[in-house]
Amino acid sequence: MTDLLTIPEVASLDTLRDVVRLPPGVDVPMTQRIRQLVDCREFQRLTRIRQLGLVGLVYPAAHHTRFEHSLGVYRTALEYLRQLRHDERFAEIVEVHDAEVFLVAALLHDLGHWPYCHPIEDMALPGVPEHEMFANSFLLEGEIADALRHDWSIQPREVVDLLSAKPRDRASCILQSMLSGPIDIDKMDYLYRDSLHAGVPYGQHFDRSRLIGSLCLNRSGDRLAITHKGRTAAELMVFARYVMFSEVYWHHAVRAATAMWQRAFFLLYTQLDLDDLFRKDEPDMVRTLREAAEGGPAADLLDGLFGPARQLYKRLREYHYLRDPQMHQALARRPYPQLVACGELLADRLSQQVRRRIAPHEILIDAPPVGLEVEFDLDIYVPKEDRYYTLADLSPVVQTLARQQFDDYVKRVRIFVHPRLRESLESEPTVERHLQAALAELE
Numbered sequence: 001m002t003d004l005l006t007i008p009e010v011a012s013l014d015t016l017r018d019v020v021r022l023p024p025g026v027d028v029p030m031t032q033r034i035r036q037l038v039d040c041r042e043f044q045r046l047t048r049i050r051q052l053g054l055v056g057l058v059y060p061a062a063h064h065t066r067f068e069h070s071l072g073v074y075r076t077a078l079e080y081l082r083q084l085r086h087d088e089r090f091a092e093i094v095e096v097h098d099a100e101v102f103l104v105a106a107l108l109h110d111l112g113h114w115p116y117c118h119p120i121e122d123m124a125l126p127g128v129p130e131h132e133m134f135a136n137s138f139l140l141e142g143e144i145a146d147a148l149r150h151d152w153s154i155q156p157r158e159v160v161d162l163l164s165a166k167p168r169d170r171a172s173c174i175l176q177s178m179l180s181g182p183i184d185i186d187k188m189d190y191l192y193r194d195s196l197h198a199g200v201p202y203g204q205h206f207d208r209s210r211l212i213g214s215l216c217l218n219r220s221g222d223r224l225a226i227t228h229k230g231r232t233a234a235e236l237m238v239f240a241r242y243v244m245f246s247e248v249y250w251h252h253a254v255r256a257a258t259a260m261w262q263r264a265f266f267l268l269y270t271q272l273d274l275d276d277l278f279r280k281d282e283p284d285m286v287r288t289l290r291e292a293a294e295g296g297p298a299a300d301l302l303d304g305l306f307g308p309a310r311q312l313y314k315r316l317r318e319y320h321y322l323r324d325p326q327m328h329q330a331l332a333r334r335p336y337p338q339l340v341a342c343g344e345l346l347a348d349r350l351s352q353q354v355r356r357r358i359a360p361h362e363i364l365i366d367a368p369p370v371g372l373e374v375e376f377d378l379d380i381y382v383p384k385e386d387r388y389y390t391l392a393d394l395s396p397v398v399q400t401l402a403r404q405q406f407d408d409y410v411k412r413v414r415i416f417v418h419p420r421l422r423e424s425l426e427s428e429p430t431v432e433r434h435l436q437a438a439l440a441e442l443e
């Protein structure tokens with residue numbers, strides 16, 4: 001049976017001799033071989049990439065980095081292993097080497113992210129790679145690959161496979177559910193950390209230690225689950241996730257900035273060397289885009305985001321899944337180029353209606369992307385009954401907020417316009433009619 005305390009990093013949780021301090025007063029233990037990875041150039045690049053990107057334009061303290069988040073996820077991974085070593089099935093299935101690959105994957109899981117990565121990936125544009133491809137290139141060659149082989153006796157391909165390949169056995173099934181699942185180490189860190197730095201309480205009010213203390217395996221022994229003691233903490237985590245999406249990640253002003261960024265990138269990306277662009281840090285990427293945009297419509301959008309004065313587009317209309325189902329369903333999860341085409345048709349129609357010039361890029365349609373968020377599908381073990389339930393079976397809150405179209409509830413369809421247009425269009429009664437006509441033209 002595996003003794004995970006033989007892993008120096010897990011044992012270091014109880015000694016904390018050499019640590020890095022993260023807010024809010026959390027010590028991340030640093031062994032020599034972890035520090036070797038952290039000091040690598042590819043990992044240090046994350047110090048210059050903000051975790052929340054454009055959210056910082058709306059929540060001014062939300063400037064924490066993917067470096068900080070990655071250390072927080074690694075620390076959480078240690079806590080998961082320390083708890084799960086008491087689970088007999090986990091100890092029988094997961095070998096020490098498997099657990100070490102998991103720890104490295106936890107630390108390096110965001111290695112391939114570039115600045116403003118998720119808004120770009122959400123557009124699903126042809127020729128734009130997924131960030132996992134960049135993670136693979138950083139992991140399979142260079143300083144990190146050398147450190148993995150020399151200090152950990154880990155082949156870099158093992159880390160790549162755990163992060164992105166289909167599971168090959170029960171151990172990898174379990175560890176992948178810890179990396180990406182309903183209560184994975186990533187969510188456990190980012191909900192709290194993003195909430196803390198944004199200055200809002202929403203992501204900080206679930207009982208993290210109670211949830212970790214309830215970790216176990218599901219009935220088939222191939223996925224993470226919790227005991228009934230963690231049920232309330234899990235419900236609160238579901239609610240925290242819902243509110244963080246509603247009030248932070250999909251806040252209307254954040255989405256206005258996101259829509260501007262996406263449209264600017266859409267206008268420019270075919271002119272750019274994406275491999276070179278995505279290897280840049282945040283300031284260099286913005287500089288490159290602004291130089292490429294000079295003299296064109298993308299320049300106006302980027303100036304509104306990164307120029308001397310912030311000038312975000314304003315919300316003209318908003319369509320909710322429950323209140324405006326027809327319009328929401330007509331636009332949600334449409335391919336991004338179709339949203340652009342629809343916005344341009346709407347701009348042309350409204351320009352004729354109000355008899356003033358409206359440039360094609362001055363009306364932006366923001367809608368939920370094609371990709372859906374992970375459902376909160378979690379098993380709960382009740383020892384007295386020796387029975388497993390799903391959390392949704394036991395909780396109406398979870399049934400509503402986590403499984404019944406989470407994306408539709410929190411992600412609204414919005415039309416944003418250049419600030420100079422808001423006053424003349426806000427009370428214009430024909431917006432919906434022209435929008436429906438634009439949609440009809442696309443069919």
